[in-house]
Amino acid sequence: MKTFDFVQLAISALGSEIQGKTNLQKRIFFLGELTGQLDELGYRPHFYGPYSDDVAAAVEDLKTVGFLDQNVQSSAGYDESGFERRRYDYQLTETGRSVANAKKARNAELWTQLGKAVDKLKSAGDLDYMRLSLAAKIYFLLGKQQGEATRDQLARLARQFGWRVTPKEITDAGTFLEQLGLVTIVTE
Amino acid sequence: MIDRDGIHAVEQFVLAKYYLTTSVYRHRVRLITDQMLIRAIRLGIDDDGLENVRRLYSFDGSSGFYANYLAWDDARFVEAFGGSPPPGPLCGELLARLRQRQLLKRVFQSPIDEFGDLGEYLLKLPEKENASLRTTLETSIAGVLPKSDSGAVDPRLIIVHVYTIRSVKVSSRNDEAGIMVFRDQNPQPFEQVSALFRSINEGYTEGYVEVYAPVDWFTETEKKKVRRDLERPIRACIEAMKPTAAMKGET
Numbered sequence: 532m533k534t535f536d537f538v539q540l541a542i543s544a545l546g547s548e549i550q551g552k553t554n555l556q557k558r559i560f561f562l563g564e565l566t567g568q569l570d571e572l573g574y575r576p577h578f579y580g581p582y583s584d585d586v587a588a589a590v591e592d593l594k595t596v597g598f599l600d601q602n603v604q605s606s607a608g609y610d611e612s613g614f615e616r617r618r619y620d621y622q623l624t625e626t627g628r629s630v631a632n633a634k635k636a637r638n639a640e641l642w643t644q645l646g647k648a649v650d651k652l653k654s655a656g657d658l659d660y661m662r663l664s665l666a667a668k669i670y671f672l673l674g675k676q677q678g679e680a681t682r683d684q685l686a687r688l689a690r691q692f693g694w695r696v697t698p699k700e701i702t703d704a705g706t707f708l709e710q711l712g713l714v715t716i717v718t719e
Numbered sequence: 720m721i722d723r724d725g726i727h728a729v730e731q732f733v734l735a736k737y738y739l740t741t742s743v744y745r746h747r748v749r750l751i752t753d754q755m756l757i758r759a760i761r762l763g764i765d766d767d768g769l770e771n772v773r774r775l776y777s778f779d780g781s782s783g784f785y786a787n788y789l790a791w792d793d794a795r796f797v798e799a800f801g802g803s804p805p806p807g808p809l810c811g812e813l814l815a816r817l818r819q820r821q822l823l824k825r826v827f828q829s830p831i832d833e834f835g836d837l838g839e840y841l842l843k844l845p846e847k848e849n850a851s852l853r854t855t856l857e858t859s860i861a862g863v864l865p866k867s868d869s870g871a872v873d874p875r876l877i878i879v880h881v882y883t884i885r886s887v888k889v890s891s892r893n894d895e896a897g898i899m900v901f902r903d904q905n906p907q908p909f910e911q912v913s914a915l916f917r918s919i920n921e922g923y924t925e926g927y928v929e930v931y932a933p934v935d936w937f938t939e940t941e942k943k944k945v946r947r948d949l950e951r952p953i954r955a956c957i958e959a960m961k962p963t964a965a966m967k968g969e970t
Binding site: 532630 | 831832834835836838839841842883885924925926967968
């Protein structure tokens with residue numbers, strides 16, 4: 532499946548709207564992983580965790596053809612970690628929704644998987660974009676082949692890469708990944 | 720990471736990059752000549768059966784390929800395949816037009832988002848696997864163009880071209896993070912620190928579909944009339960385009 536189609540379907544599965552550029556990148560990362568489409572999406576390591584130029588290009592293309600609207604939600608100041616405070620909100624347009632409906636019918640199996648993946652994301656805690664970024668970073672760095680990690684390993688990763696995160700945030704991210712079924716947290 | 724004093728210099732650099740894109744890379748004449756060259760090569764290989772052109776543009780990784788490629792330049796190419804008489808009539812015609820500055824004319828231009836759900840297929844039209852759909856569309860457009868003294872327009876000389884222009888904000892960064900500015904002991908994103916870039920709407924992005932054809936006009940009035948007369952029929956041809964199953968992602 533083309534990244535363009537996957538991104539459109541993923542936004543549709545997320546309720547046809549999504550808040551924040553980083554949030555969008557990370558949610559699509561996890562949806563890609565949970566539906567077995569991740570390898571097609573071109574993710575690579577980046578400052579805020581895994582990032583895909585292909586996904587960013589697909590978002591631009593969706594805007595170009597009038598399937599997606601982007602609005603800016605401004606708020607003053609910046610957080611200490613350098614994360615965005617100015618938020619970009621995305622919403623499928625009426626045409627975008629109608630085209631997405633046609634694609635759902637043509638990709639029924641993937642659509643079902645996406646629905647389940649979104650439910651899983653929600654029941655795992657539906658993290659905000661910063662925590663989601665941290666979870667995505669940890670998952671990416673652990674390597675998806677590894678499958679299991681200790682809490683110490685997670686804390687070491689944070690220290691190793693100089694992330695300014697609290698032990699609780701690390702624990703939350705680990706729990707989130709475990710609830711998604713992506714890693715198993717083991718005791719040493 | 721840049722120093723706060725460098726903000727204006729970066730603004731100028733990014734704007735220069737944007738204007739280079741809109742004024743040069745996306746300039747009408749440049750777009751048309753580029754497309755004519757690409758079409759000349761494609762017709763030379765596919766329709767004229769020019770073995771030399773095929774060999775020149777079929778990369779096989781061999782040292783022979785490099786040696787041959789380096790032996791060619793633009794002038795030799797135009798001389799060899801656009802001479803009189805040319806070895807291939809179609810490739811030759813386009814190269815002769817380039818040489819004589821008789822460029823194809825832009826007879827149609829429209830934003831992609833005016834085509835509703837067809838927009839995404841138009842965006843995919845330049846992809847290699849959609850070449851036959853593009854040919855079908857160009858053939859149908861040839862049917863609505865005015866006949867010249869030499870008869871109907873050859874559909875192989877009609878070019879449907881699709882391109883996009885991103886917001887200057889998008890083109891100012893290479894990835895998610897963009898440029899950071901060192902300010903008050905804390906890095907902050909350039910596009911938020913810069914008053915100029917903060918005011919630009921990133922949501923602005925445009926895509927266009929254009930049609931280039933071998934028609935002539937000699938005055939501005941004539942040009943406007945030809946374009947006006949062709950607007951509806953060409954739009955109808957595009958709207959009648961039937962995306963392939965592969966384009967729709969059907970297996």
